[in-house]
Amino acid sequence: MNRRSRVRTSAAAAAALALAATSLGSATTAEAKPQEHRAPRPCPTLTVSEGWYGDNKARVDALVADHCRDKGRKPVAVFDWDNTVIKNDVGDATLYWLLRNDRVRPPRNGDWSTTSRYLTPAAAAALGDACPSRVRTLPTATATDTRCADEILAVYGTGATSGGADAFAGFDHRRMEPQYAWLAQLLRGWTTREVESFAAAARAENLAAPQGATQRVGTARVTGWVRYYPQQRDLIRTLRAAGFDVWIVSASPEPVVDVWAKGVGVQPSHALGIRNTTDHGRLTAHLKGCGTVRDGEDGMITYIDGKRCWINQEIFGVRGPAAERVQPASRRQVFAAGDSDTDISFLRDATGLRLVLNRNKNELMCRAYENGDGRWIVNPMFIEPKQRKTTPYPCATTGYTAPDGTAEPVRRPDGSVIPDQSDRVFPS
Structure with missing residues (x-):
């Protein structure tokens, strides 16, 4: 290699070393620069203020703030549906639509006792007398x-025949409400998709009807409208x-609840209701079981216990x-909301806050007003709230319904009796 070539090579090597040093210095400088940390996003809060009583909204916001950054398993919130997330009852709305559109199938051989194991002979006879049997659907x-429509309405709505005889007997009053279950059982013979289409049609009619509207079913005038509570939509979103x-957990048929729950962003996989067993893709008059109750025994629905x-x-x-x-606290819901005695067990299980409409x-109301652990909050219904109950709740005598249906005192976990409670949360 001649001298000129060596000079060119040496110059090129020097330039390369200089470039490498510059690059290394830049990289070192970049690595040494402190990282910018983004501030954590604030926890969401309720945006609808109207309708909340006292400090209830603030307490819900505080619960959300306490849990919005929980690590690991998501905190669980469970809502009842009828008159908790919506005003009025989607089971009722669906039955009224079925009757107004000839969508109830008669039982095989006209034997109404096959529609519910708890139906009394008097009720089966009354239904058999009022309704034809040799038809595809009842007129x-x-x-x-x-x-026929009047007798079905009487049995479903009052638990008695149109003549006043008891329609149901022999059930556990803490696990089963046979009137509610009977609606699911009257869906026998339809597919889940068909029932969803019936529920969707009833939903459209009831949401379109003006508040306070009624409709005629048989000879009766019945409720003809339903509304979502804006406050509960906001709460679920938050x-x-x-x-x-x-x-969502409801004592209405599950395909019906699935249709309505989508209106608050809750998908069918997160909506629980009364579940029928199926036969070749069609609903039967028997029900799915839970716990010690097997499928087809019809002994437990989504009701109280x-x-x-x-x-x-x-x-x-x-x-x-x-x-x-009752499960350990780590395997229970943090928040629960309900409006009726049907919700009492899962409300009591909530570890954080229990909203009662x-x-x-x-x-x-005995348990909510006694508020033994300070986790109960009571709110008037967001639409057409009840006025103040002028007499105390009979907590010390008849406020509790035992499994056999007898009325007893409402007791604390230690067995002591809750004293009568006055009504304290109502519209001003």
Whole structure:
């Protein structure tokens, strides 16, 4: 190599070393620069203020703030549906639509006792006398012969025949409400998709009807409208935005609840209701079981203690007899909302906050107003709230319904009796 070549090579090497040094210096400088840390996003809060009583909104916001950054498993929130998330009852709305559109199938051979194991002989006979048997669907929409529609309405709505005889007997009053279950059982013969289409049609009619509207079914005038509570839509949205796992649990048929729950952003996978067994893709008059109750035994629905069982089984994965028992705090919902004695067990299980919409229901209001652990909050209904109950709730005598249906005192976990409570949360 000649001298000129060596000079060019040396110059090139020097330039390369200089470039490498510059690059290394830049990289070192970049690595040494402090990292910028973004401030954590604020926890979401409720945006609808109207309708909340006292400091209830602030307490809900505080619960959200306490849990919105929980690590690991999402905190669970569970809502009852009828008169908790919406005003009025989607089960009622669906039955009225079925009767107005001739969508109830008669039982095989006209034997109404096959529609519910708890139907009394008097009720089966009354239904058999009022309703034809050799038809594909019952002619309940006709205005000329309303006997069948009227008898079904009486049994479903009052638990008695049109003649006043008891329609149901022999059930556990803490696990089963046979009137509610009977609606699911009257869906026998339809597919889940068909029932969803019926529920969707009823939903459209009831949301479009003006508030206070009625409709004619048989000879009766019945409620003809439903509304979502804006406050509960906002609450569910806020909880989901905060990372809560939000569920609906209702004593209406599950395909019906699935259709309505989508209106607050809750998908069918997170909506629990009364579940029928199926046969070749069609619903039967028998029901799915929970805990110690097997499928087809028809002994437990999503009602009082049954709601606890279904929540434990479907949300927390507890199987067998254990699903019927109160679980450790780590396997229970943080938040719960309800409006009736049907909700009392799963409300009591909530570890953080229990929202009660006041419909003057005895056991529920006894426990909510006594508020032994400070976790109960009571709010008037957001639409057409109840006025003040002028007499005390009979907590010390008849506020509790025992499994056999007898009325007893409402007791604390230690067995002591809750004294009568006055109504304290009502519209001003």
